[in-house]
Amino acid sequence: MATADGPAGASAAAGVSVAGIDFSRTGRQLGYGQVVHSDNVYDGSVIPVPVAVLSSGAGPTVLLVAGTHGDEYEGQILLHELIRSVDPHRLTGTLIMVPSANYAAVLAGSRVSPVDQGNLNRSYPGDACGAPTGQVAHLISRGLLPRADVVVDLHSGGTNSIYVPSMFLYRGPDEALWAQKVAAARSMALPYTMVVPPRLEPGSLSTAGDDAGILTLSTELGGGGTVDRGVLARARDGLAALLASTGVMPLAGTDESCVPVSAPVRPETVWIELVDGSAVTTTAGGLFEPLVDLGQRVLAGDEVGRVHFVDELERQPKVFHASVDGVVAIIRRPTLVRPGCHLAQVAPLCAEPEL
Numbered sequence: 001m002a003t004a005d006g007p008a009g010a011s012a013a014a015g016v017s018v019a020g021i022d023f024s025r026t027g028r029q030l031g032y033g034q035v036v037h038s039d040n041v042y043d044g045s046v047i048p049v050p051v052a053v054l055s056s057g058a059g060p061t062v063l064l065v066a067g068t069h070g071d072e073y074e075g076q077i078l079l080h081e082l083i084r085s086v087d088p089h090r091l092t093g094t095l096i097m098v099p100s101a102n103y104a105a106v107l108a109g110s111r112v113s114p115v116d117q118g119n120l121n122r123s124y125p126g127d128a129c130g131a132p133t134g135q136v137a138h139l140i141s142r143g144l145l146p147r148a149d150v151v152v153d154l155h156s157g158g159t160n161s162i163y164v165p166s167m168f169l170y171r172g173p174d175e176a177l178w179a180q181k182v183a184a185a186r187s188m189a190l191p192y193t194m195v196v197p198p199r200l201e202p203g204s205l206s207t208a209g210d211d212a213g214i215l216t217l218s219t220e221l222g223g224g225g226t227v228d229r230g231v232l233a234r235a236r237d238g239l240a241a242l243l244a245s246t247g248v249m250p251l252a253g254t255d256e257s258c259v260p261v262s263a264p265v266r267p268e269t270v271w272i273e274l275v276d277g278s279a280v281t282t283t284a285g286g287l288f289e290p291l292v293d294l295g296q297r298v299l300a301g302d303e304v305g306r307v308h309f310v311d312e313l314e315r316q317p318k319v320f321h322a323s324v325d326g327v328v329a330i331i332r333r334p335t336l337v338r339p340g341c342h343l344a345q346v347a348p349l350c351a352e353p354e355l
């Protein structure tokens, strides 16, 4: 945990620098990590990774990351707001914010980097001498993550899917950290908390954080390649509550806070779980017509969607069904599908974990 000299891992991160940032200083600092790459666009320059550090000195350090996938926008907007609005001297500790982690992907509105096709959330722990996306992963996992007591990785569904607004909670890595994750999910109180298997995505920031023994949380906030105002408001309130629970920021809406709150009373989060059988996957290519809405409760056997055949005018569409009872937690966004696309994911309700 944090000490008067900063997080315990800060010395381990000392070898990775961020231009314009002195991590021993207080106040607001805006800088950027430097990814080295040479092509027609970037030769003779660097690909920047914008980083903001807001610090009052001693206290916990929270690392907030968005723009890991460039077409996921709620987290990016929330971090830009925090960077502009939070008075660092009202903090107790430090916020490190990376609003556009895969900067080239953000500028392209793309899930992966247009420079090397790299998926940042499959690239950890990264490589200082590797391709650009691997360099970003190295910067975050070796230069920023060791400084943090808590990591929050903000995702959304992106262009290809829409999620129910949820904390995306990886089980594990041990009882103590799992208990902290459950408590954090209660504090953030997004509409849903979606429990997923440990190490679901090798190479993710969540896996890197779990491996480092640091409390690491991730979210899925809507998606569809756009921003939903209701989801954004709920996520804004949830993030403020989560930060307050860490002790780094005063509770939103109080006299000490500089962060507004949209809805002072939020319902408790609904616990759901991604399981084998959640995915409803098409075996046909064509036009996907959803037959359910996001957040709808369905039973195993219910029709979830159907796929119309573009070239076979006499053929009936193929219907796909839920395999489990649960909440429609994710729906595919683009209408055009090919065999193997997940049309939806149905997440069963699960009991709130006991601590």
Ligand SMILES: [Zn+2]
Binding pocket: 068, 069, 072, 121, 155, 156, 158
């Ligand atoms: Zn993502």
